[in-house]
Every structure is written in structure tokens, then in C-alpha cells.
Amino acid sequence: MLDRIRRWEEEILNYWSEKSVYDKVKSSLKGKPVFNFIDGPPYPTGPIHLGHSWNKTLKDIVLRFWRMRGYDVVDTPGFDMHGLPIEVQVEKKLNFKSKTDVLAYGVDKFISECKKLAFTNVKVETEQFRRLGVWMDWEKPYLTVDPTYIDGVWWTIKRMHNLGRLYQGWKVLGWCPRCQTVLAQHEYEYKQKRSPSLYFKVKLLDEDCYVVVWTTTPWTLIGNMVIAVHPDEKYVKVKANGELWILSKYQVDSGLLKELGVEKYEVVDEFPGRAIEGKKYVHPLLNEVPIHKELEEKNERCHTIITSAEYVHVDEGTGCLHVAPSFGPEDFEIGTSLGLPLITFVDGRGVFDKDGGYFEGKNVNEASELVVKVLDEKGLVVKYGTIVHEYPHCWRCKTPLIFRLTKQWFFRVKDYRDKLVKLAEETEWIPSWAKALFIDWLKNIEDWCISRQRFWGTPLPIWICEKCGYYIVVGSIKEVEELSGKRIEDPHRPFIDKIVFKCPNCGGSMKRVPDVIDVWIDSGSVIWSVLPQVKGISDYSKWETLEIVLEGKDQIRGWFSALFVLSAILFGKLPYKRVYMHGFVTDERGVAMHKSLGNVILPDEVIEKYCAEILRFYQVISTSPGEDQRFGYGLLSRARTYLTIFINTYNYLSQLAKYHKEVETDLAPEDEWLLSRINSLIEEVTKDLESYQIPDYARKLYEFLVEDVSRFYIQLVRERMRDETEAGKVLHVLKYTLDRFLRLAAPLNPMLSEKIFIKVMKKILGREEDSVHMLPWPSVDKDKVRKDLEEMFNKLREVLTAVKRLRQEVGIKARWPCRALYIEDKSLSPLREVILRAANVKEVIFETPREDKYIKTCSTTVGTVGLDVKETRELMAERLMRDISRHVRAKRKELGLRPIDRIKLYIAGEKEMLNLLNDVMDELKERCGADEVVTVRELPKVHDKVEFKGHIVQFYVEKAS
Ligand SMILES: [Zn+2]
Ligand SMILES: [Zn+2]
Structure with missing residues (x-):
């Protein structure tokens, strides 16, 4: 059955392209009210995964539904072609280990590899989406690498600049030492990691007493500037191992000292944290890192105990916080608030520079080991072990991030938090609980770091004067051409890097900042950047709020946020009215799919093994909005049932239509009931799709077709089919019902519905249209709805x-x-x-x-x-007769007899049984299509036997001459 559907799908895809069905539907809707939509662009990184097929199927249902409702649907698909996802793949292909390899290879060659790969993959993914039956404008997708698109992104940057929201500043941010670029918060991927766990002692300068501190990144000690305690929480001084130690009372009470191997200790003092504020300590690496001596001389706060109610938690570590302002975002906040000097210490590879002193030339991991060794030699290690914790990794190459101080370009967003939150209140979310997650994200949103130290991306359109530092933010390719007097053939690196022009301020030469732009600004600018392409409009302010965006839950920090922040700040306008959010796909047990686990299933594999419709159906029906989806071959049984019954039901109708004439009057109660049910179904699923309860829509189709039509109605009318008039009524009812059902199912099962339309329904209904997708969405026949029934x-x-x-x-x-x-x-x-x-x-x-x-x-x-x-004798006779006739009918089918063929039936059995049959002989003949029934003692040849209440009855079927 599924093989057959797969072949049909291929046939239908060809049919669609031969008959230009999509184009015809689109042009028939020109001038109709517009349904505004934008596809969240996937990265073209290769074959699509199940998250993509799920996402595009949901979108396809939405778009098909609104087309059938008579809307001119904007269905431009897109691809997010810049950025690390592509770069990392090219680096892998070329066997590069780091950014240095790229430079050695040549940026121009590297970029052209990126471009080639991105375009190849766009083709691959497009074909896969088409194969799924998804109808989008595949001939004209928006591509974020197009010069017209880049123009839109540059416009965004310039506009932010004009609004005073673009600035350059120092900040500690997550940094991938492999990709050698800064990453924004929304690009951190949290995963389990085994890290060092180091408890060490720091000696107070003027007392024979130590502060005990904990860290999971020993290398950051090289940048330690202060130790922070909570001003109001209690701390204790304990006598342990013959020394005096300071730690939080809470942790001592919770048994921390025992964990640190101290069996016996004595509390000698208790005080609030502020009691030790201002005390100087000896930096544990003072000799190894000479710069600390200078720092101490220049800044009196350096190497002292400070207090912070905001960042210190007495139940974490020892309650005494080691602060390295260059190596942690919170440390940075503390450091700048104290006016501590900013020193980067490590370069882009995560290797210490000359400020690292003894540690110069070591990467952070090597430095960690060395720091522990040095502390150990000085007798400052209290306990050293490892810990498994959630740690941010690079979203593309999965390298653990380091936090590093760099100078970057930012959008000022943080001060806009309240307005964002207020505006977000106006959006609708499916599921509704997701709105709180989004608002929570906006409430905590930080300034947006938009620069990346990479190659394949929209270049940052900022030119700086080498001499006076004056800079220009450019808003279009044309503007660069005017400023430089050169034609820009390709706005990408490295071509654009060579564009130099004169500083209007001092006459010096202005060069582009070598960075590229965060890819999320590419996709976040989509609504206006595609206007020239999609609508032929050059005025970026002429965009309309989207009806809906529909993406995975990771987009709360990603695309949902990027779209929202940019359109809110630039236009004070909602980018979208509502958001449909789906989850991630896992394996059958709920475990994320990973090559290393061998549990990956790809959409192509499902289609090859079964068909696309089973994938579409399962992915839509199985999972509520916002939830993760489990996928496995063992979970497809409901989808298989649905598809099988879909085909069987329409085949049944096709047979009915062949042998009977429609009768429309004097219907039975179950007929009226089914007519009412289909109309109620239309009403319900229309509401579901209008309110984007997409899985509910699929579930109702399933229940109606499988439970109401197939397992109930068709079973119920079986006895009536022996009467010609009654059969005509059933034909009428099923024709009416299945015509409407097919249209309801068309968005969910576009290829199967199309095949059934062409093969069965077109003729039965006498339709002229080439495609089920040219028919309107069915409307409710109010006078057929009978809720009482x-x-x-x-x-x-x-x-x-x-x-x-x-x-x-x-x-x-x-x-x-x-x-x-x-x-x-x-x-x-x-x-x-x-x-x-x-x-x-x-x-x-x-x-x-x-x-x-x-x-x-x-x-x-x-x-x-x-x-x-x-049990009466009459009942027994009838039961026997029904058992025999059922077996005989099965045999007739097996022998290839048609319903109109007549037979002669031979029956053998005990006298008692044959006597019983005599009472119901007429009905037996009728049910078996027999002209004659011959009862005998014994049969020379036996076709089958019936066991009834411990007796055996045998029979033989012969075609009547
Ligand atoms: Zn990386
Ligand atoms: Zn200048």
C-alpha cells in the first residue's frame, strides 16, 4: 500500500509540473486579499532532517488552507546562506583546523567554496522540500547572499546607527577558540562537559589567614583581580589543618569541609561578609604573572576583598567568588564598576599573550593544568578534582567556549527592554504558554553583539579612517559605489575589503572594519529586505505585519527575537501577529538524534522506505504545539491505518458509483447523521486551522475517516447494500461526504488527495478542474447539521x-x-x-x-x-447460515467471481446441521448469490469447512452455468 502511495506521489509531482498546477492556482488568486507570510530560512547545510520536514509540512498546511480560502498567499521560501554553518562545513571538507588555515588558503578561494557549497545545498534542500509535496515559490526563493538582500541588511545597520543604537565597545562574550569569533548569547549551545573543580587558598596580606575559593576554570586565575563576598550573609573563620580559613557559614554548615577532606575543625569567628571588605590578599600567581604587581601599584582595589550582593551566592562554591574581569561577563560587570583595568590576556585562539607571563604561549587548557601545578607547589591547593556540568559550546563546531574580552560592534537593545515587552504582549502564541518564555527572554535581553570575526557573511558596512578614527556607516551598495567611485561587483569579502576611500574629515584613507555581520541580522531583516524581490517595492517602510511565523522553539532566542527586536526598534511595529512554535525531533525513546548514537533517521529514508504522506501525517498529528516529537518506524501505525483506510474508502465509493444509481430522498437516520457529521467537521477544522491548532485538525480528520466513516457508517450500512434503493442512498451520502472530506484533507495530504481526485472523484463529481487544489475550501451546509442526531x-x-x-x-x-x-x-x-x-x-x-x-x-x-x-432454534439456524455465507463469500472472492456471478453450492454435514439450514435456505441462497444449494452426506471435493458449536459443515462452490 505505502509503495503504491510513493509511486503515486512521484506521478503527482510530475503531473503538477507538467500541468503547471501551482502556477495556475497562484495566478487565479492574484488580486485577492493577501495572506502575508515569510518562511524562516533554514541553513543550506546539506540534506534536510526531520525538524525541517516537520516545519515545512506545517507551513504547507497553513499556506494551502489560506489559498483554498481564496487568499493571495505570500509563500516565498528562503535560505540563510551566510555564516558559520557553511564555513565550518567547508573547513571540514578542506581539512582545516583553524582560521589560520583559511588565511593561508586564501580568503577569496575560501569564500568561493562557501558560495559553491551554499548554492549546491540550496538545490538539494529545494528538491527535498518539493518531494515532500510542499508548495512554495521554489523558482524564486529569497537568498540572503543576493546583493539586493545585502542592501536590506546594510540599510538595517545604517538605520540603527542613525537612531544612535550602533556602538563599539569592550565586552566579555562567549568566544569559540576554534572558529576564532565572538558568539552572541543566542548562539551558545549548552551541553554536559567535564571540567576541573579546584578549591584553593588565597592568603590575606596582613594576617595569617586564608580565603578559600572555588573555580572550574583554573586558567582564569591568571586574570584574577578581586575576590567578592556577600555583604550581609554570614561567613566563618575556622581552624582547619592547623590554619585559619574563611568561607561561607552556609557551606560549612552544609558539610563542605568534610568534602574537602577536613575531618576536624573549629569555628573561631563568625561575621557578615562586609567585615572583611577591603582586606588585601596575595595574588596566588603574583610572581608568575608580573603584570599583577603593576596593577596592584596602580589600583588600590586590585587584590582586595570586595562585596557584591548581586553576584555572590553563599550556597555556591565557598561563597567567596574569584573575579577575573576579562574572563566572565559578570566578572566584567564587577570589574568595570570598580574601575579595574581591562587586559585581554588571551588571543583569538585562546592562547596567552605576553601579559600571561609564565603562561605565555599556553592555551587555556594547558594553562589550567599549569596553574594547578604551580598552586600545588605553593601548597595552595585544597582539593582538586573534576565536575560534570552544563557548559556553553559553539553552536556550530561544538567546541567549549571561553569567555574573552574583545572590542565588538553592538546594537543598543538593553535600554529598550520595557518597550519590547510591552509590544510583545500584543502577539499571540501557539501554544499560549510560549509567550511567557518569549517575554522572559526579552526582559533579560542584552545589547546585541553584531560583529563576527569571520569571512562568509554580510560584511559589516563600516569604514574607519586610519588616521583620525572617523567612521562612516554605509546603507547600500550604491552608497559605497558613490563614496569610492568604484563599481561593486560582489559585496562579499574579500572583494569589498579592497574598497578604500578618502576620509571626508581629514583626507586619510578609510578602510572597512574587517568583520562580518551576525547571520541573525540577515534573517532578522527579512521582512523589508525581500520587498524589492517579492513585491517590487523599493521603500523598506512599506511592509505589512505578517499573519504568522512558524518555527522551532530555539527561535525564541533566534529568529522570533531577531525579527521582533529589529522591527520594534526600527519601525515601532509588530513583525508578526502570531507565532506557531514547534519542538525538536528525538528518537523513539526521546533521545536526541546523533550520528554517534546511530539513531538518526532522515526524511529521505522514510520517503524511500514508505512514502512522503506517512511522514507528513505522522509529523503533524503526533505532536502538540511546543512539544518535542518522538520519531521512529515503530510509531507509524496510526499513520499507516489512516492512509490505508483513506484509499480503501475512496475505492469503496468508486465501486458503489460503478454499480448503483444515486438516491437522494428518504434517507436513513445514519445517512442524515453522516451528512451532519461532515458538516460539523468542516465547521470544526475550519476553526482549528483559523486558530492554528494544526494537530487538532489532523486528529479530527483521522477520527472522522477511520472511526465515523470506515469503522461505523460503512459497517452499519452493510446489510442495506443488498437493496438497490438503499445502496443508492449510501452512494449519495458517501459521495457528498467524501467530496468534502477530500478537500479538507488536501492541505494535509496534498499528493494523495490529488491522486484520489484525479482517479476517483473528478469523474464521480463531474468536475472540470485539473486539481483538487483548485477547488474551494468546503463551506458548512447549515441545514444539514443536526446536533440532536x-x-x-x-x-x-x-x-x-x-x-x-x-x-x-x-x-x-x-x-x-x-x-x-x-x-x-x-x-x-x-x-x-x-x-x-x-x-x-x-x-x-x-x-x-x-x-x-x-x-x-x-x-x-x-x-x-x-x-x-x-439461544432459540431460529437463532441457531440463522447463525449457522451467516457463518456459512461468510465463508462462501470469501471463497467466491478467492475464486475470482464477480458479485453478479451466480453459483451452485454443495454442502455436507450432520443431519442436525442440515435440518437447521433448511429453515433459512432462501436467505442462504441470497447471501451467497447461489441459484441452488445441494445438501449431501459427503463431498468428493471440499473448498472449506465451517465449525459451528462443535459440528463441522463442509462446502464446495461451483460457478452456475
Ligand atoms: Zn566554533
Ligand atoms: Zn580621517
Whole structure:
């Protein structure tokens, strides 16, 4: 079945392109109200993963739904082609270890490799998204490397500058020593890491007493400037190992000393932290790092105990905080507030420079070991071990970050926090709880470091005069051309680096700052940067708020934030009205997929093994907004059921239409019920999609098709199909229902729906259109909605569940009729005829049943239900007859007989059985399509046998001449 669907998908994709179906749909919607949307651009780093397929399927549903509603949908896809993701891949391919390798190789060659790889991967991913059945404007995607796009990003930078929000400053930020660039907060990837855990002593200058301090980065001691304690919390002086130590009382009380190997100690003093404020200590590396001597002389706060209520927590470490202002963001805050000097100590590779003294030339890891060794020789180590903790890593190459002091370019954002939060209150989030996460992020947002010390990116459009330091922020390629008098063939590095012009201030030469821009500014500027391309508009202020953006949860810090901050600051306007946020995909057990774990499943693999529709269906239905998705081949059974029943149901209708004529009057209650149900379904899923409850939409389609249509309605009408008029009514009802259902399912299963439309429905409905996607979204037939009837059928299904359970308890098969059914709830009496068939009983009695020898009861939410299980001779005859006819019908199929073919049936068995059959001979003939039934003692040839109550009945089928 799934193989067949896969072949259909390929066929439909060809059909779409041959008939230009997408283009026709698009042009039919020109001039209609606009549905404004933007695709959050993926990095073209190679084959897509399950997160991508999930994301694009959800988007595809949204876009298809609004197209069917008659909207001119903006569906330009995009690719985020700059940045580290591509650079790291190229470096891997070329076997580079560091940035130096890039410089040696040549920036121009490196950039052209990046460009080549990005464009190749755009092609690969585009094909994969198409294969998923996603309809976007694949011929005209927006690419962040396009000069027109770069123009938009440069405009953003210049505009921020004009608003006084661009500045250059020193800051301690996460730095990847491998990629040799600064990373912004939203690019940190937190992972478990084993680090050193060092407790060491620092001697007070004028007392024979030590402060005990803890660190996980021993190398940062080289930059230690002060030790901070909490001003109000209690500290103790203890006598331990014959020395006096100072630590927080809280930690001593919690047993820290024992952990540090001190069995016996005595508390000799207790005081608040401020009591030791201002005390000088001996820097433990004073001799090894000579610069500390100079610092001490110049700045009296250096190497003293200071207090900080904000940054010191007495339950962390020893409650005495080692502060290295160049190596930690909080340390930096403390250092600048004290006016301590700023020294970088390490270079971009994480290697100590000459200020590191004894440690010069060592990288941070080597320096850590050496620091411990030096302290140990001085007898200053209290305890040395390791610790596993959450630590930030480079988001691309996974190297543990170091925190390092550098000079960078920033957008001033922090002072705008309150306005951002206020504006964010106006957005709607699906799921609603995600809004609080976003607002929390905005409440704590820092100034945005926008410069990166890399190669493949939008160049930072700032030119600085070498002589006087005057700088110009450029807002477009044209502006650079005007300033330099040169034509800019390619705004990328290294070409743009060569553009030099004269300083208007002093006549010196102005050179570009060599940095590139954070990729999140590329994607965060998308709404206006694509205007020239998508709408042919050159005025960047002419953008409209997007209806929705739809991305993964990591975008709270990423794209959702970038879009929001930029449009709020630049335009005071919401970039989007609402956000749909989905989670990440994990394996079946909830473990993240990783090559090293061997648990990676790729969308291509699922499509090759099964088909795209199973992937689409599973990814949409299985996971609520905001939640992570588990994916594994063992989890696809519901999706498989849905697709199988989808095809079988339409095949059934196709058969009906072939053999019967539609009858539209005098419908049975279950017919009216199904007509009501499909209209209620239209109403419900329209609301779901309007409010972006996308998994609910899929779940309702599943329940309707599988439970209501296939397992209930089609089973219920089976007996009626023996009557031509009744069959005509069923045909009418199914045709009406499945026409609408197909349109509801088209956004979810675009390829399967299309195939079914072309193969089955187009003809049955007499439609002219080439595609199901050209049909309008169905509207509700209000006069067909009968909530009372739906309510009644809900009750009926409760009753039927009870009957099923009772039959199982007593061992009476569903196809065996029973004498009577008792139902307490009299409101079901209009359904008497339906119940007779559905419950397979001879009589329905609306009375509260009392349990006795023959009446078995069961209580339900709609009252007590009782089944009369007494076995009469007539019932036995009928049961036997039904068993035989069922087997005979199966045999007929096996023999390849058509429904209209007549047979001659030979039956052999004990006399008692044959006698029973005599009573129901006419019905047996009718049910088997037999002209004649011959009963004999023994059969020369046997087709099959039926076991009934310990007796055997054999039969043989012969085609009647
Ligand atoms: Zn890195
Ligand atoms: Zn100048």
C-alpha cells in the first residue's frame, strides 16, 4: 500500500509540473486579499532532517488552507546562506583546523567554496522540500547572499546607527577558540562537559589567614583581580589543618569541609561578609604573572576583598567568588564598576599573550593544568578534582567556549527592554504558554553583539579612517559605489575589503572594519529586505505585519527575537501577529538524534522506505504545539491505518458509483447523521486551522475517516447494500461526504488527495478542474447539521460498545443475531431500526433490564444495557447460515467471481446441521448469490469447512452455468 502511495506521489509531482498546477492556482488568486507570510530560512547545510520536514509540512498546511480560502498567499521560501554553518562545513571538507588555515588558503578561494557549497545545498534542500509535496515559490526563493538582500541588511545597520543604537565597545562574550569569533548569547549551545573543580587558598596580606575559593576554570586565575563576598550573609573563620580559613557559614554548615577532606575543625569567628571588605590578599600567581604587581601599584582595589550582593551566592562554591574581569561577563560587570583595568590576556585562539607571563604561549587548557601545578607547589591547593556540568559550546563546531574580552560592534537593545515587552504582549502564541518564555527572554535581553570575526557573511558596512578614527556607516551598495567611485561587483569579502576611500574629515584613507555581520541580522531583516524581490517595492517602510511565523522553539532566542527586536526598534511595529512554535525531533525513546548514537533517521529514508504522506501525517498529528516529537518506524501505525483506510474508502465509493444509481430522498437516520457529521467537521477544522491548532485538525480528520466513516457508517450500512434503493442512498451520502472530506484533507495530504481526485472523484463529481487544489475550501451546509442526531449517535455508540463487551463475555460473535436488546435510555427510540441492524438483534426493548439467567447487563454512561442471550432454534439456524455465507463469500472472492456471478453450492454435514439450514435456505441462497444449494452426506471435493458449536459443515462452490 505505502509503495503504491510513493509511486503515486512521484506521478503527482510530475503531473503538477507538467500541468503547471501551482502556477495556475497562484495566478487565479492574484488580486485577492493577501495572506502575508515569510518562511524562516533554514541553513543550506546539506540534506534536510526531520525538524525541517516537520516545519515545512506545517507551513504547507497553513499556506494551502489560506489559498483554498481564496487568499493571495505570500509563500516565498528562503535560505540563510551566510555564516558559520557553511564555513565550518567547508573547513571540514578542506581539512582545516583553524582560521589560520583559511588565511593561508586564501580568503577569496575560501569564500568561493562557501558560495559553491551554499548554492549546491540550496538545490538539494529545494528538491527535498518539493518531494515532500510542499508548495512554495521554489523558482524564486529569497537568498540572503543576493546583493539586493545585502542592501536590506546594510540599510538595517545604517538605520540603527542613525537612531544612535550602533556602538563599539569592550565586552566579555562567549568566544569559540576554534572558529576564532565572538558568539552572541543566542548562539551558545549548552551541553554536559567535564571540567576541573579546584578549591584553593588565597592568603590575606596582613594576617595569617586564608580565603578559600572555588573555580572550574583554573586558567582564569591568571586574570584574577578581586575576590567578592556577600555583604550581609554570614561567613566563618575556622581552624582547619592547623590554619585559619574563611568561607561561607552556609557551606560549612552544609558539610563542605568534610568534602574537602577536613575531618576536624573549629569555628573561631563568625561575621557578615562586609567585615572583611577591603582586606588585601596575595595574588596566588603574583610572581608568575608580573603584570599583577603593576596593577596592584596602580589600583588600590586590585587584590582586595570586595562585596557584591548581586553576584555572590553563599550556597555556591565557598561563597567567596574569584573575579577575573576579562574572563566572565559578570566578572566584567564587577570589574568595570570598580574601575579595574581591562587586559585581554588571551588571543583569538585562546592562547596567552605576553601579559600571561609564565603562561605565555599556553592555551587555556594547558594553562589550567599549569596553574594547578604551580598552586600545588605553593601548597595552595585544597582539593582538586573534576565536575560534570552544563557548559556553553559553539553552536556550530561544538567546541567549549571561553569567555574573552574583545572590542565588538553592538546594537543598543538593553535600554529598550520595557518597550519590547510591552509590544510583545500584543502577539499571540501557539501554544499560549510560549509567550511567557518569549517575554522572559526579552526582559533579560542584552545589547546585541553584531560583529563576527569571520569571512562568509554580510560584511559589516563600516569604514574607519586610519588616521583620525572617523567612521562612516554605509546603507547600500550604491552608497559605497558613490563614496569610492568604484563599481561593486560582489559585496562579499574579500572583494569589498579592497574598497578604500578618502576620509571626508581629514583626507586619510578609510578602510572597512574587517568583520562580518551576525547571520541573525540577515534573517532578522527579512521582512523589508525581500520587498524589492517579492513585491517590487523599493521603500523598506512599506511592509505589512505578517499573519504568522512558524518555527522551532530555539527561535525564541533566534529568529522570533531577531525579527521582533529589529522591527520594534526600527519601525515601532509588530513583525508578526502570531507565532506557531514547534519542538525538536528525538528518537523513539526521546533521545536526541546523533550520528554517534546511530539513531538518526532522515526524511529521505522514510520517503524511500514508505512514502512522503506517512511522514507528513505522522509529523503533524503526533505532536502538540511546543512539544518535542518522538520519531521512529515503530510509531507509524496510526499513520499507516489512516492512509490505508483513506484509499480503501475512496475505492469503496468508486465501486458503489460503478454499480448503483444515486438516491437522494428518504434517507436513513445514519445517512442524515453522516451528512451532519461532515458538516460539523468542516465547521470544526475550519476553526482549528483559523486558530492554528494544526494537530487538532489532523486528529479530527483521522477520527472522522477511520472511526465515523470506515469503522461505523460503512459497517452499519452493510446489510442495506443488498437493496438497490438503499445502496443508492449510501452512494449519495458517501459521495457528498467524501467530496468534502477530500478537500479538507488536501492541505494535509496534498499528493494523495490529488491522486484520489484525479482517479476517483473528478469523474464521480463531474468536475472540470485539473486539481483538487483548485477547488474551494468546503463551506458548512447549515441545514444539514443536526446536533440532536449527532448527540443521539454518540449515545448509540456507547450502547454498541456495551453490546460488544457483553457478546465477548458470553462468547457470541458479532455476526450472530441475538433475541433482544434492552436499553434504559428511551431517547434512543427514534433509532430503533438502526439499532436492530447495528446491534444485530431481533428486538429492541426500551426498558431498564434486570440481570437473570438469559439477560446479561452492563452499565454505561447512558444507563443500563441488557442483552438477551437465550439461544432459540431460529437463532441457531440463522447463525449457522451467516457463518456459512461468510465463508462462501470469501471463497467466491478467492475464486475470482464477480458479485453478479451466480453459483451452485454443495454442502455436507450432520443431519442436525442440515435440518437447521433448511429453515433459512432462501436467505442462504441470497447471501451467497447461489441459484441452488445441494445438501449431501459427503463431498468428493471440499473448498472449506465451517465449525459451528462443535459440528463441522463442509462446502464446495461451483460457478452456475
Ligand atoms: Zn566554533
Ligand atoms: Zn580621517
